[in-house]
Amino acid sequence: MTSLFDSHRIGETVLSNRVVMAPMTRARRADCIAGVDTAEYYRQRATAGLMVTEGTPISPEAQGYASVPGIWSAEQVAGWRGVTEAVHGAGGRIFAQLWHVGRMSHTSLQPDRRPPVSASCAPARGPQGKTFAFTEDGTIGFVDVTPPRALSTEEVDRVTLDFVRAAGNAVDAGFDGVELHGANGYLFEQFLNPATNTRTDRYGGSIESRARFLLQTLDALIDAIGSDRVGVRLSPYSQLFDMPPYGEATETYLYLATEFAGRKLAYVHLNDNFPDGDRAVSEQFLRNFRARCPITLILAGGLTEGSAQQLIDDGLIDLAAFGQPFIANPDLVHRLRAGWPLATADQSTMYGGGAAGYTDYPTFECAAT
Secondary structure, three states: OOOOOOOEEEOOEEEOOOEEEOOOOOOOOOOOOOOHHHHHHHHHOOOOOEEEOOOEEOOHHHOOOOOOOOOOOHHHHHHHHHHHHHHHHOOOOEEEEEEOOOOOOOHHHOHHHOOOEEOOOOOOOHHHOEEEEEOOOOOEEEEEOOOOEEOOHHHHHHHHHHHHHHHHHHHHOOOOEEEEEOOOOOHHHHHHOOOOOOOOOOOOOOHHHHOHHHHHHHHHHHHHHOHHHEEEEEOOOOOOOOOOOOOOHHHHHHHHHHHHHHHOOOEEEEEOOOOOOOOOOOHHHHHHHHHHOOOOEEEEOOOOHHHHHHHHHOOOOOEEEEOHHHHHOOOHHHHHHHOOOOOOOOHHHOOOOOOOOOOOOOOHHHHOO
């Protein structure tokens, strides 16, 4: 029987266990460059079999949160190199999550204060239509996103090239691979969802056309760095950031599963956002997805050690991703293996600030002395 703590291989990368540290925005770098504190944060958690970085903007246009390290400049590449060296020195493996937020941004974060871009002009509204940006008085806080403009057909192709450049930068920075962020209501999901994609060009209309942007970008990344170093994250049925539900969701994601299988990706990472308070990514969906896409499958969202192990036992997933538990438990893998209690993260220090709530959480053994 396969254990959560057994090794696993993705491409040429061998993971020491099947626990994944999920990507989490922490907004700790005002200069948008990963620093020594970033390196220490990831080093502390490097016993995860695989770490996926916080969403890493591929360009200034891709930014949607203040104080998030990007990966478009030489200075940012150098900063991330310090992170990968720290993680590899601790025996860990790390992928960079490549991110474009699309409409989930604010003019204060955009070049020349331009509006953000999306599949169409449909804005995110209501309580979920907010992001972590600059307020009118120059402080940082949660503000309403700015209504977007639609990318032209030519600009969509340009954004694909931005992802390719970012992937090359990630390899130069020493990452083991990259994860394309196609989840959680950001740019690629804005193209997949027919409520936010009202285009009439080759990127709109049918399921195949709405998926074209995601698939052409994956193909470009594969050509650039190799399929065994490219993963993708999706959030089927997500309603995060004012993404409306739609009738073709299951068909859309199973179509993608079929397409991914032929591309021999490093992995597919599914995130369950619990849109109605219950698990959206059901066991039946996992069976159907896996039948079409027999490559490494990661699931994130509300997992416990027990539920993760059961899904592995049932052959539904290969790796289990944990988000917030890794914030307060840098030694999460050791705690799960030993049956030690888990600490709870301080919600007030999730975004922004310094070491408090970032690199000052103790290991269980240190906390117990």
